[in-house]
Amino acid sequence: MFKREEAKFLVEDVGAKAIICSIDKIEDSINISSHVDRVKHIISHPSPQERTNVLNFYEKREFPVEEDDIVEIIYTSGTTGRPIQKIVI
Secondary structure: OOOHHHHHHHHHHHOOOEEEEEHHHHHHHHHHHHHOOOOOEEEEEOOOOOOOOEEEOOOOOOOOOOOOOOOEEEEOOOOOOOOOEEEEO
16 A cells, blocks of 8 residues: 555645545544645545544445546556556546
8 A cells, every 4th residue: 555655645646635545544644634735534444433533434425526527546656756647537
């Protein structure tokens, strides 16, 4: 998986509004979100009971979806330099 600095780079680079993570990465995700203003939600599976600011992955919620919203962002490995993103719409 990503190291904390790599994950922070990706979240900043794409302008993410949410981070989806496993329960063992919640602290890292909260740390990243505290440095990236656009992140408004952390979604975890499973969601820890003691964290009211972390949403459960399986809870029903509605997020508006537009026709040209990005579905997936794929990055090159970055072994020879900065990773390059490819966007799937």
